[in-house]
Amino acid sequence: MSLLLGDIVAALGGSLEGNPQVPIERLAPLEVAGPQELSFLSNPRYRQQLAASQAACVIVAPALRELALQRGACIVADDPYVYFARVTQLWKQRYGTPVPVGIHPSAVVDAAAVVHPTASIGPLCVVERGAVIGAGTVLKSRVTVSEGCHIGARCILHPGVVIGADGFGFAPQGGQWLKIEQLGAVRIGDDVEIGANTCIDRGALQDTVIEDGVKLDNQVQIGHNVRVGRHTAMAGCAGVAGSTHIGAHCTIGGAAMVLGHLTLADGVNVSTATVVSHSINRAGHYTGFFPMDDNAHWEKNAATLKQLHRLRERIKALERGLDAA
Amino acid sequence: MSLLLGDIVAALGGSLEGNPQVPIERLAPLEVAGPQELSFLSNPRYRQQLAASQAACVIVAPALRELALQRGACIVADDPYVYFARVTQLWKQRYGTPVPVGIHPSAVVDAAAVVHPTASIGPLCVVERGAVIGAGTVLKSRVTVSEGCHIGARCILHPGVVIGADGFGFAPQGGQWLKIEQLGAVRIGDDVEIGANTCIDRGALQDTVIEDGVKLDNQVQIGHNVRVGRHTAMAGCAGVAGSTHIGAHCTIGGAAMVLGHLTLADGVNVSTATVVSHSINRAGHYTGFFPMDDNAHWEKNAATLKQLHRLRERIKALERGLDAA
Amino acid sequence: MSLLLGDIVAALGGSLEGNPQVPIERLAPLEVAGPQELSFLSNPRYRQQLAASQAACVIVAPALRELALQRGACIVADDPYVYFARVTQLWKQRYGTPVPVGIHPSAVVDAAAVVHPTASIGPLCVVERGAVIGAGTVLKSRVTVSEGCHIGARCILHPGVVIGADGFGFAPQGGQWLKIEQLGAVRIGDDVEIGANTCIDRGALQDTVIEDGVKLDNQVQIGHNVRVGRHTAMAGCAGVAGSTHIGAHCTIGGAAMVLGHLTLADGVNVSTATVVSHSINRAGHYTGFFPMDDNAHWEKNAATLKQLHRLRERIKALERGLDAA
Numbered sequence: 007m008s009l010l011l012g013d014i015v016a017a018l019g020g021s022l023e024g025n026p027q028v029p030i031e032r033l034a035p036l037e038v039a040g041p042q043e044l045s046f047l048s049n050p051r052y053r054q055q056l057a058a059s060q061a062a063c064v065i066v067a068p069a070l071r072e073l074a075l076q077r078g079a080c081i082v083a084d085d086p087y088v089y090f091a092r093v094t095q096l097w098k099q100r101y102g103t104p105v106p107v108g109i110h111p112s113a114v115v116d117a118a119a120v121v122h123p124t125a126s127i128g129p130l131c132v133v134e135r136g137a138v139i140g141a142g143t144v145l146k147s148r149v150t151v152s153e154g155c156h157i158g159a160r161c162i163l164h165p166g167v168v169i170g171a172d173g174f175g176f177a178p179q180g181g182q183w184l185k186i187e188q189l190g191a192v193r194i195g196d197d198v199e200i201g202a203n204t205c206i207d208r209g210a211l212q213d214t215v216i217e218d219g220v221k222l223d224n225q226v227q228i229g230h231n232v233r234v235g236r237h238t239a240m241a242g243c244a245g246v247a248g249s250t251h252i253g254a255h256c257t258i259g260g261a262a263m264v265l266g267h268l269t270l271a272d273g274v275n276v277s278t279a280t281v282v283s284h285s286i287n288r289a290g291h292y293t294g295f296f297p298m299d300d301n302a303h304w305e306k307n308a309a310t311l312k313q314l315h316r317l318r319e320r321i322k323a324l325e326r327g328l329d330a331a
Numbered sequence: 332m333s334l335l336l337g338d339i340v341a342a343l344g345g346s347l348e349g350n351p352q353v354p355i356e357r358l359a360p361l362e363v364a365g366p367q368e369l370s371f372l373s374n375p376r377y378r379q380q381l382a383a384s385q386a387a388c389v390i391v392a393p394a395l396r397e398l399a400l401q402r403g404a405c406i407v408a409d410d411p412y413v414y415f416a417r418v419t420q421l422w423k424q425r426y427g428t429p430v431p432v433g434i435h436p437s438a439v440v441d442a443a444a445v446v447h448p449t450a451s452i453g454p455l456c457v458v459e460r461g462a463v464i465g466a467g468t469v470l471k472s473r474v475t476v477s478e479g480c481h482i483g484a485r486c487i488l489h490p491g492v493v494i495g496a497d498g499f500g501f502a503p504q505g506g507q508w509l510k511i512e513q514l515g516a517v518r519i520g521d522d523v524e525i526g527a528n529t530c531i532d533r534g535a536l537q538d539t540v541i542e543d544g545v546k547l548d549n550q551v552q553i554g555h556n557v558r559v560g561r562h563t564a565m566a567g568c569a570g571v572a573g574s575t576h577i578g579a580h581c582t583i584g585g586a587a588m589v590l591g592h593l594t595l596a597d598g599v600n601v602s603t604a605t606v607v608s609h610s611i612n613r614a615g616h617y618t619g620f621f622p623m624d625d626n627a628h629w630e631k632n633a634a635t636l637k638q639l640h641r642l643r644e645r646i647k648a649l650e651r652g653l654d655a656a
Numbered sequence: 657m658s659l660l661l662g663d664i665v666a667a668l669g670g671s672l673e674g675n676p677q678v679p680i681e682r683l684a685p686l687e688v689a690g691p692q693e694l695s696f697l698s699n700p701r702y703r704q705q706l707a708a709s710q711a712a713c714v715i716v717a718p719a720l721r722e723l724a725l726q727r728g729a730c731i732v733a734d735d736p737y738v739y740f741a742r743v744t745q746l747w748k749q750r751y752g753t754p755v756p757v758g759i760h761p762s763a764v765v766d767a768a769a770v771v772h773p774t775a776s777i778g779p780l781c782v783v784e785r786g787a788v789i790g791a792g793t794v795l796k797s798r799v800t801v802s803e804g805c806h807i808g809a810r811c812i813l814h815p816g817v818v819i820g821a822d823g824f825g826f827a828p829q830g831g832q833w834l835k836i837e838q839l840g841a842v843r844i845g846d847d848v849e850i851g852a853n854t855c856i857d858r859g860a861l862q863d864t865v866i867e868d869g870v871k872l873d874n875q876v877q878i879g880h881n882v883r884v885g886r887h888t889a890m891a892g893c894a895g896v897a898g899s900t901h902i903g904a905h906c907t908i909g910g911a912a913m914v915l916g917h918l919t920l921a922d923g924v925n926v927s928t929a930t931v932v933s934h935s936i937n938r939a940g941h942y943t944g945f946f947p948m949d950d951n952a953h954w955e956k957n958a959a960t961l962k963q964l965h966r967l968r969e970r971i972k973a974l975e976r977g978l979d980a981a
Contacts, residue, residue, distance in 0.1 A: 085829065090836070112764050132453075132473060147784075150473055171526060172489060174548040179410065183562060201855075210419075212359070219833065224818075227548075237832050243895045245568045247566070247567070263585055263586045278897075279913050281620045293629040294624060294629055295931045296633075304943040307640050309640075310639045312949055315959075321646060328977045457798060475798055493853060496851060510741065530852040602951065608947070617954075619945070645975065
């Protein structure tokens with residue numbers, strides 16, 4: 007498995023400074039790449055690593071062309087990270103296992119489901135009646151798409167994904183829980199990727215909606231009637247409770263939890279493990295997790311934290327006392 | 332798909348103020364319901380939305396009857412939310428896909444498992460030897476019920492559920508972990524609903540127990556030897572570590588984590604993302620998560636938090652100093 | 657199902673003080689064990705429970721031999737907890753269902769996968785091309801091992817595990833996300849146990865690595881290019897973001913989240929629900945979660961927390977004021 011440097015620039019553009027006949031056998035990070043490997047430098051902070059790299063060739067931005075040439079071959083591209091992503095795609099296209107089009111014989115697809123002929127339904131998937139799977143969409147293996155749920159074109163659903171299980175809806179009645187049947191479904195746009203074991207619940211009355219270009223990592227939980235705006239990305243173990251609307255172009259960090267019935271504006275970035283307990287009306291970066299410490303310090307600070315409000319009262323009293331003194 | 336208003340009250344009771352011949356084509360939230368749709372008002376806070384609603388009919392409590400009549404048709408019911416839940420059930424019963432009774436041919440059910448003839452074992456489920464599945468219980472698809480685990484009557488297990496995997500038990504020995512075989516099983520009562528990809532581990536020596544009427548959302552994790560009391564509900568991504576006993580009629584918020592070997596009284600409500608690190612002896616509402624802030628403020632406050640205990644000492648010193656002054 | 661006390665010591669060693677002909681019908685915790693049951697006392701703190709126990713026999717450390725003999729039969733072993741673990745293994749070996757060697761007919765195993773003849777591939781598993789499954793390894797049911805991933809010897813993968821789904825890698829481009837194909841795989845050592853619905857992503861360029869003897873609980877999420885050192889254990893719902901290296905002999909508590917591109921030294925213990933936001937260079941015990949309180953107190957303290965940095969400034973001002981006074 008190899009690609010010539012010349013083949014890469016022929017396919018993807020960019021300007022090669024070096025011998026187009028040099029074969030590339032792998033892609034590798036800058037610090038470990040060897041003389042048969044192609045690497046990239048996207049963050050100028052790591053320019054120190056550039057000089058020391060053994061890579062056959064490094065993808066760099068125009069501003070780093072001179073520095074890169076002092077070391078050896080380079081491909082100059084406007085956005086080295088995007089260029090690198092395209093090289094991974096080229097590699098996969100040349101040497102990856104082609105995705106088999108059609109329905110694997112072990113999958114259980116209802117006669118009343120609509121699967122586009124160019125879609126790929128992997129082993130041991132379940133597609134229930136009324137479900138629709140768009141063109142070029144791939145269900146890897148062991149994916150469930152429940153009744154009436156729609157998946158757009160060019161989506162990737164990783165193993166264990168569950169689309170359209172019942173939302174968590176119950177009415178309290180005399181100390182017990184009465185089930186609210188979940189009559190909506192899930193609608194997923196185009197170019198959505200959904201990580202392993204992620205769940206998206208069907209809506210109670212209306213549909214849960216995932217817009218175009220959304221990327222969800224593994225083990226994400228999306229409650230009923232949620233809407234996730236286009237090109238928003240959510241990292242592993244994040245969760246969104248029912249009826250919350252998340253804007254477009256947001257990023258939600260790993261294990262962050264967004265409470266229910268909230269609205270997040272476009273362009274909101276939520277840090278890892280942050281609990282979003284109220285709506286956010288402005289784009290920005292929001293955080294809320296307890297800073298880690300060694301356990302002994304944490305114990306002292308956590309104990310004091312339980313008296314924080316009273317400490318504030320004591321500070322007020324001191325201020326009054328000092329004024330009086 | 333439609334129901335006449337008269338059919339609804341004939342089936343479910345309540346008092347209709349309006350034309351029983353009006354057809355209802357959908358259920359919808361108050362703010363979006365149109366003239367073919369039935370809605371409900373359960374929270375008096377939203378009474379403002381009532382006047383503006385375009386719904387064909389609104390389910391209201393007796394106290395809001397007069398207000399509702401100014402707008403148009405209504406069904407008066409003692410508990411509008413419960414009534415609404417029953418309408419969803421009526422709708423599902425009339426127009427939903429009937430649950431197929433019996434074992435789907437793609438499911439793998441051991442010859443030594445006992446599946447009630449009225450149970451429904453969906454596609455690609457696994458039911459191991461000695462497992463017992465009660466009357467009317469539904470395993471949706473891709474559910475595993477491991478050896479010797481008992482599921483009661485009228486339960487619903489959503490796709491990807493794993494009942495009875497080994498609890499996480501190891502004895503440390505010379506820097507390695509020696510497996511403690513998990514010799515117990517899982518016993519689940521009647522009317523339990525378990526969300527997609529939720530896991531309930533088998534006990535080490537005795538059984539893990541989920542009592543009647545418990546509702547678990549998606550991606551919940553229940554450790555070995557846990558007991559969850561009847562009619563307790565746990566939201567998505569919550570977790571309970573081994574040997575903890577949770578009382579009856581509790582609610583555990585999303586992503587809350589309950590540590591091991593604890594006891595929670597009946598009627599405890601734990602907020603989202605709260606870590607329950609000690610037993611709770613009294614019913615009540617308990618919370619513990621870091622409040623979200625914009626990232627710059629959070630960074631300052633989080634840094635200061637690491638000195639909180641010392642700040643308290645400084646306040647003490649000030650108090651002494653002021654007394655002396 | 658029973659074992660004689662004499663059989664147990666014959667198989668596992670230790671010194672029996674009591675009648676070797678006594679039959680043991682179950683293992684049970686000290687406080688509930690009855691006269692047909694064997695128990696153990698590993699933590700001297702619970703020695704109070706020893707005198708009151710009804711157990712047929714109790715496994716104790718040499719230091720507790722005298723105390724135990726006052727009550728009845730005992731087995732004296734250097735490490736009672738390890739001895740107890742071995743008894744569970746003996747029990748399982750005698751009375752547990754033997755693990756069927758070979759590939760269950762419902763599993764989907766690619767012709768170009770390599771499954772050791774002594775491995776056990778359970779019902780409805782998927783093993784893709786180029787995957788390698790080592791000697792004695794057990795895939796319980798509904799496990800996916802993706803293309804090119806290697807699993808060592810004597811591993812146990814519980815139901816719903818996903819090995820080798822794509823890592824979460826995208827390059828931002830004009831407000832959209834461009835997929836970075838994940839060209840690495842997953843390499844798992846020997847004697848690794850992986851809990852139900854846990855996911856381990858394949859590497860972007862190089863492999864994600866789980867070393868020998870690692871134990872992962874349920875619903876753990878391991879991002880791409882992570883390395884987990886040998887004999888490290890991670891409890892349920894923990895997560896590790898991409899490219900982080902965790903040392904050997906660490907313990908990571910339930911729902912703890914380790915951010916990406918970090919390094920944790922050997923012997924690091926992270927508490928439940930702690931966010932590890934920077935590298936840890938020294939063995940030790942690290943914690944960071946908000947202490948739970950009743951909701952009303954929490955609300956006051958959380959509100960004050962948002963002003964913590966300003967409170968510190970006010971304390972400084974007071975200190976200056978008092979100095980001047």
